[in-house]
Amino acid sequence: MIRNYFKIAWRNLINNKGYSAINIGGLALGMAVVILIGLWIHDEITFDQNHKNYEDIAQVLVHKTANGKKRTRYTMPYPLGNELRAKYNEDFEHVVMSSFHSDNILSVGDKNISKRGGFMEPDALKMLSLNMVYGNWDGLKNPNSIVISQATAKVLFGGKNPIGELMTISNKLDVQVTGVYKNMPFNTTFNKLEFIAPWDLYVSSYTWVKESRDNNMWDNSSYQLYVQIANGSNMSSVSSKIKNVVYDHLPEYGKKSHPELFLFPMKDWHLRSNWKDGVNTGGFIQYVWLFGIIGLFVLLLACINFMNLSTAQSEKRAKEVGIRKSIGSSKRQLINQFLSESFLSVVFALILALILVVLVLPAFNQLADKQIRFPYNNLYFCLLSSGIVIATSLIAGSYPALYLSSFRPVNVLKGTFKTGNSASYFRKTLVVVQFTVSIILVVGTIVVEKQIDHSKNRPMGYEKNGLVMLEKVTEDYKGKYNVLRNDLKNSKAVIEMSESSSPLTDIWSSGGGFKWAGKSPDFIPNIGMIFIGHDYGKTIGWELTKGRDFSRAFPTDSTAFIFNEAAIKYMGIENPIGKIVRWNSQDHKIIGVVKDMLAESPFKPVKQAVYMIQYENTSWINLKLNPKKSTSASLALIETVLKKHAPNVPFEYQFVDQSFAKKFVAEERIRTLASIFALFAIFISCLGLFGLASFMAEQRSKEIGIRKVVGASIFNLWKLLSKDFVKLVMLACIIAIPIAYYGMRNWLNNYEYQTNISWWVFAISGIGALIITLLTVSFQAIKAAITNPIKSLKAE
Amino acid sequence: MIKITDLEKYYKTEELQTIALNKLSFEVKKGEFVAIMGPSGCGKSTLLNILGMLDDSDGGSFIFNGEEVIHYNERKRANIRKHNIGFVFQSFNLIDQLTVFENVELPLIYIGVKKAERKKKVYEVLEKMQIMHRRKHFPQQLSGGQQQRVAVARAVVNNPKLILADEPTGNLDSSNGNEVMDLLTELNKQGTTIIMVTHSEHDAKFSHRIIRMLDGQKVIENSLI
Structure with a gap:
């Protein structure tokens, strides 16, 4: 059967x-x-499911309250790791302090490469259940060791077993390879972690970290903390146990922000x-x-x-x-x-x-x-x-x-x-459903596109073209600012150079503790801080709206502040020029106000920020290329100059405009995927429409023949056959528009800086759907209309 | 009104070519009622389709109302057709989804007659065909004779100069068949030219002249008046 x-x-x-x-x-x-x-x-x-202990791994995060709003932070103070080990030992299998992962220069002999990595406590290898190719999970116990990924090992040592080989991190820290782990899968948070060095090496090599340890600084949060909870423990109960650990150790002024610790499980990262x-x-x-x-x-x-x-x-x-x-x-x-x-x-x-x-x-x-x-x-x-x-x-x-x-x-x-009619109603309903879905997808795609465009076209507040930034990943450039600047300018490759603590496309640090006349005592300010050199404004072309730029002619400028407009508004200072702001036990005079510059998310309002002179805290070099020279020629000249002063540092640079464009990658990817799926949806709907139209034409061939014999023109017949479909698609538009509007309104609410949903978005989608319908149906309608009627009538 | 000379039509398949019309010539005068007879496959229907400008010929001449129409394109032919020619088919060919009134109204819509005028004309012709009382019915609710009367009504509603009828009584019993033949005779008396293809000697007797065909050629012509 x-x-x-x-x-x-x-x-x-x-x-x-x-x-x-x-x-x-x-x-x-x-x-x-x-x-x-x-x-x-x-x-x-x-x-992240490649990690065997995936279910039990978490990162410790903190909610801090300021001005009635809770903010969630990833930074932890140094003593927290030890505290958790000492007092809550039974709740944790592993407690791993970690630096923030960043690009570092790894060198073996003459080979210098830049790789992302970090410093972590020895349990990291076991906690992450790294798949060791050489060595074992004890690899980080010796403070002068390093564990590297297979890819890194291949670049630095070729195919051979590198255990015991010597290498240098950041041209400064000498270490010996004690382990090689298999590259982590692409879909893991630690995918780009190409090396792990011991936490103890970090502490002993960087003064500021050592200070955190020696002074038991609970009020300096600069590290990350990962944990694996003990077998049988439960994330949420451990979370509530450790909630107040930081709060309890903070001095009175720090308690104001009321930090609440909690575990953020790996499965949610x-x-x-x-x-x-x-x-x-x-x-x-x-x-x-x-x-x-x-x-x-x-x-x-x-x-x-x-x-x-x-x-x-x-x-x-x-x-x-x-x-x-x-x-x-x-x-x-x-x-x-x-x-x-x-x-x-x-x-x-x-x-x-x-x-x-x-x-x-x-x-x-x-x-x-x-x-x-x-x-x-x-x-x-x-x-x-x-x-x-x-x-x-x-x-x-x-x-x-x-x-x-x-x-x-x-x-x-x-x-x-x-x-019967019921079958044809059913078919019509299905066509309406198809087009409703397609139109919603089209509207969605256009709105996403519009949002990206809207954010891309925001005023930047500075001139991003021709700007190049380099991160000072080693200390080789320390104290060489003036000579570098002179050499670069003399080479005619750049017209200006400056340094800053954050890249132009981000703000890396922010702080509180600002006081000024008229500040409400309850207001806890949080202001982005950018440490810069004197030539920063000239290099990037910022626009002063009030006051003046930093100048070497005024020695007092070393303690002066320049705020952006958002900060002046945020702090509520009127006539700011000449006013005093107290910060870090020192008075700072406001000498200028600059137009807001877009640094962080292009989808959010510009953050309030303060600029101050501090050469020792800068980690980025910003260069304004000479517009009269070709970019490649300028870059070659810059490389020559930099190599002269820091021969062991690879020449790695970013164009500011390109780096800015990366902020849209996620949205652009969504746009591309959504538009492709929308295209598929429309295509599939059209396929159905095409089939249905051809069927209808076939079904009505006798009628079409008769109409033709009694005088119908091709246009009459085309109209007759297309009319029904057009009505259905119009109905689909009517249903789709409110749904699409509601959905996209909700999506846009994810963004503080958002585009509007104009009427033309719906008009374009609706008219587009109608045109596509007509094209699809017309093919069949015209084919039917030009068929010789005697064929269909003879078939009787 | 119609003059065809050496009209030819072939049907080709991959293997063979069939001659449907073989240098056929004849003339039909205005106001005539001509019957075309012959065995199945002799080319009657092909001829009717060409005369109705639904089909092309492969050679010869076709003069309609003094115009050579043989090389006219589809649009021009459609235009002549909708103003001058009405069709009556053996199988009625009514549109099932439309009522009697709407079926008859159709040709008037296509030549752009205004709505009020259309209604008047349709009512007139339905009255004449005695199916006024059925105007709101659908074709499948009528008997065969009634359906054919609707078809005739549709054929004549815009006063065509020529009616082409393809076995108009073929699907009807004799009394309904006679009714339809009476209708056609009546229309002819009022001046409409009629060309009718038929198998029925009985029906052919209603005409003025019979053209007998065989293998695409005219074999004999009998005048009945």
Whole structure:
């Protein structure tokens, strides 16, 4: 029996090649999208799961309260690690203090490379269950050791076993390789961690860290703290136990911010990293949901096509149903027959979809910044695929099966059978659903695009073109500011040079403790602090709105402040020039106010910031290239000059405009993915529309013939056939617009600096959908209209 | 009104070429009622399709109302057709989704007659065909004879100069068939030229002249008046 089902199913597929192609092609596209999205979601939700103790690892974070608002911070004071080990030992398996990870120069002989890494306590290797290629998890116990990734080992030592080899960190710290670990998978937080050096080396080599230790400084938070909770312990109860540890140790002035510690579990690091007022507000997880929903919708659209075309063909099959029933087929057997047909189509579609996925996966990986591999041998994937096949066959096949099998044989055989209005209403509803989804996706894509454009076109407050920044990753440039500046300017490669504590595209430190006349005693200010040299303003081209720039002509400028406009507004100071602000037990005179400069997120308002002269605290060199020279020539000259003064430092630089553009990477990726999925959705909808229109034209061929004979022009017929579809798409617009508006309004609320949703976004989407509909339907309508009517009338 | 000379039409398949019309020539004068007879496959329907400008010929000349129309494009032919020619088919060819009134109204819509005018004309012709009382019904609710009367009504509603009828009684019983033939005769008396393809000697007797065809050629012509 089953063989018979499949035999007939196969013949039907072959006999209706056009419909089968649309059906299977559309389904295959839908499935390919679902599989890709599924792989992507899998990659996202298995983030960090390579660590064996994934469930028990957490980072210690703190909520601090200022001016009634809670802010969540990752920085911890030095003594906290020891305190947790001493007093809460039974709750933790591992407690690991860590520096912030940054780019450092690693050298072996003449080889200098820049790699990201950090200093961590010895338990780090075990806690992260690193896969050791050479050495073991005890690698960090010796304070002059280093553990490096396989990739780093390959670059520095070639293929050989590097254990025992000597190397230097930042041209300053001599260490011996004690371990090599396998590169971590791409979807891990520590993916870019290319070396780990011992925490003790960090403490002994940097004075400010040593001070934190020696003075037991609870009020200086500059480190990270990772933990693995003990077996049987529970994250939230440990969280509440340690809540007040920092608070209890702080001096009175520090208690004001009321720090509350808590454990941030590793499983939330990647997908739920947003905090607002002390509450986790999700994060990337919303895109996982979003794309999951889009994937399901795309599959739904493809299923809708399938149902639509199957029921549309029902009249053709009606006679068959009648004959089968009259010779004794039960309704159930007919249902099985039709389900076998849909199952066969779905299996073909899946095969096609898998081929498609394998083909586009490399491009998809590039687009989504992933390294997803096709899971050929993954049992779950096979099960999931089978699940999709069964679910899709049932969803797509059940309605046609029930509908077709319910025909009454007497009617169909007598020739009085007519498919009822209910079937055509059902088909119309499905078309409306398809276009509603497509239009929502299109509106979404346009709004995301608009938001990116809006933020990209924000005034920067300085001239970002022709600006190059270099991080001073070693101390080789220390004390060489003037000679470097002179040499660079003399080389004519740059027209100005300056230094700063933060890159132009970020603000690395902020502080409190500012006092000024008129400040409310309850107000706890937090202001971004940028330490700069005298030539900073000239280099970047900032715009002073009040007062003057720093000048070497005024020795008192060494304690002067320049604020940005946001800070003046934030502090509520009127006529700021000449006013005194007290900070760090010293008086500082305000000598200037600059226009707000965009440094952090382009989606947020500019942060209040203060600029002050402090050469010893700078870690970035900023260069304004000479516009009269070619960029490559200038860069070559700069490299020569820098190599003269710091021969062991690799020449690594960033263009400010490019670095700024990176801030949009996440949004741009979402835009690209969303637009591709929207395109797929539209394409699949059109495929369905095309099939349906061709069916309608075929169905109405007699009518078209008659109309033509009695005088209808091609235009009349085109209008007749297109009208119905246009109405459906217009209805879809009406439904889609409020949904899209509501959804995008919510999305935009994630951003403080947001674009508006103009009416034209909807107009474009709606008109676009109409044009696409007309183009799709017209092809069939015109084809039908120019067919010689005697053909259709002869067929009677 | 119609003059065809050496009209040719072939049907080609991959293997063979069938001659449907073989240098056929004849003339039909204004106000005539001509019956075309012959066995199946002799080219009657092909001829009717060409005369109705629904199909192309492969050679010869076709003069309609003094105009050579053989090389006219689809648009020009459609234009002549909708103003001058009405069709009546064996299988009625009514549109199932439209009511009797709407079916008859259709040709008037396509030549751009105003709504009030259309209603007047449709009512007139439905009255004449005695199916006024059925104007709100759908085709499948009518008997065969009634359906064919609707089809005739539709064919004549815009006062065509020529009616082409393809076996108009083929699907009807004899009494309904006679009714339709009476209708056509009546229209002819009022001045409409009629060309009718038929198998029925009985129906052919209603005409003025019978053209008998075989293998795409005219074999004999009998005048009945």
